[in-house]
Amino acid sequence: MTNPGVTRRFERAVVTGGAGFVGAHLCELLLAEGLEVIAVDNLATSSADTLDGLRRHEGFRFLRHDVTHPMPLPCRADVVFHLASAASPRDYLALPIETLRAGAHGTENALELARRDDAWFVLASTSEVYGDPLEHPQREEYWGNVNPIGPRSVYDEAKRYAEALTSAYRREHGVDTGIARIFNTYGPGMRAHDGRMIPAFVDQALKGEPITVTGTGEQTRSICYVEDTARGLLELARSGHPGPVNIGNPHELTVRQVAERIRDITGSGSPIEEIDAVVDDPKRRCPDISLARDVLGWEPKVDADDGLRRTVAWFRRAPLR
Numbered sequence: 085m086t087n088p089g090v091t092r093r094f095e096r097a098v099v100t101g102g103a104g105f106v107g108a109h110l111c112e113l114l115l116a117e118g119l120e121v122i123a124v125d126n127l128a129t130s131s132a133d134t135l136d137g138l139r140r141h142e143g144f145r146f147l148r149h150d151v152t153h154p155m156p157l158p159c160r161a162d163v164v165f166h167l168a169s170a171a172s173p174r175d176y177l178a179l180p181i182e183t184l185r186a187g188a189h190g191t192e193n194a195l196e197l198a199r200r201d202d203a204w205f206v207l208a209s210t211s212e213v214y215g216d217p218l219e220h221p222q223r224e225e226y227w228g229n230v231n232p233i234g235p236r237s238v239y240d241e242a243k244r245y246a247e248a249l250t251s252a253y254r255r256e257h258g259v260d261t262g263i264a265r266i267f268n269t270y271g272p273g274m275r276a277h278d279g280r281m282i283p284a285f286v287d288q289a290l291k292g293e294p295i296t297v298t299g300t301g302e303q304t305r306s307i308c309y310v311e312d313t314a315r316g317l318l319e320l321a322r323s324g325h326p327g328p329v330n331i332g333n334p335h336e337l338t339v340r341q342v343a344e345r346i347r348d349i350t351g352s353g354s355p356i357e358e359i360d361a362v363v364d365d366p367k368r369r370c371p372d373i374s375l376a377r378d379v380l381g382w383e384p385k386v387d388a389d390d391g392l393r394r395t396v397a398w399f400r401r402a403p404l405r
């Protein structure tokens with residue numbers, strides 16, 4: 085195992101879930117940093133179209149594969165980023181068993197790959213491990229308040245298991261591992277209908293339809309621009325720190341404020357309407373990122389207005405998916 089504080093250099097990365105929203109941005113960043121990248125994805129919640137831009141890079145390869153089966157990679161990797169998992173509530177509620185399997189068997193197979201190659205391993209965990217938090221803002225020491233049997237548990241508990249498995253591989257097998265707890269991330273490349281707040285609001289605003297906030301809209305979220313999140317994952321891998329480390333934007337906004345900003349940026353006349361609250365929806369969500377600042381030298385660079393403007397501009401150009 086390496087010592088925290090070390091800056092590691094990598095030549096070849098495997099990104100599971102590399103055709104997904106965050107995964108594709110991470111692949112772009114790694115390629116821009118001069119790495120070879122192998123994206124492994126079964127396209128369960130993404131489309132091969134995402135790969136068009138990535139395939140233009142010489143150093144990019146794609147393997148269509150379900151990570152719940154062992155990964156047949158002929159070459160060695162220096163770093164494995166494990167992102168493969170349904171991530172939007174709409175996806176994981178439609179794919180409950182698959183989501184649990186991706187967190188369990190998928191994480192084990194990705195860890196085995198890292199162990200085989202003596203590679204660094206980064207788990208894309210989530211702020212959902214904090215559940216509906218009783219502490220605020222959320223620090224990494226907080227163990228969370230999760231309903232283990234509710235509909236969202238297929239995602240939350242899969243990630244909690246994945247964190248436990250990652251920690252066990254570190255202790256038992258000496259694998260160099262890092263755990264990133266990613267908070268709400270948004271940006272270009274999201275699917276309009278994946279059920280997440282920002283693409284839904286942008287889609288509704290651009291169509292002039294009511295922008296639907298769940299419950300009162302007074303629940304809070306922190307929203308992190310995807311380029312910042314991808315950079316956080318890379319910095320974690322380079323740092324040698326085991327984490328868990330919160331990767332998110334500490335600027336807290338209510339869901340209604342996000343809806344209002346998107347309405348302003350799009351210039352839409354859409355009304356904001358309240359719809360039924362979601363089961364086990366967290367009331368407050370905001371990371372304490374002191375650890376990321378201290379050990380990774382990382383903090384978000386793109387503020388909400390800038391990020392939302394870039395996202396709206398992308399949605400205006402993109403075919404809505």
Ligand code: NAD
Pocket residue numbers: 100101102103104105106107124125126127128129130131149150151152166167168169170171172175186190208209210211265266267268269270
């Ligand atoms: P996404 O759905 O866009 O991407 C996930 C990718 O994983 C998809 O391409 C999907 O096809 C792939 N996948 C799913 N199951 C697979 C399997 N069994 N084998 C191979 N590939 C599989 O989601 P995203 O927003 O890009 O999220 C990526 C990761 O980041 C996830 O692990 C998610 O839990 C984590 N995360 C994301 C956010 C966010 O706000 N986007 C927040 C917290 C954590």
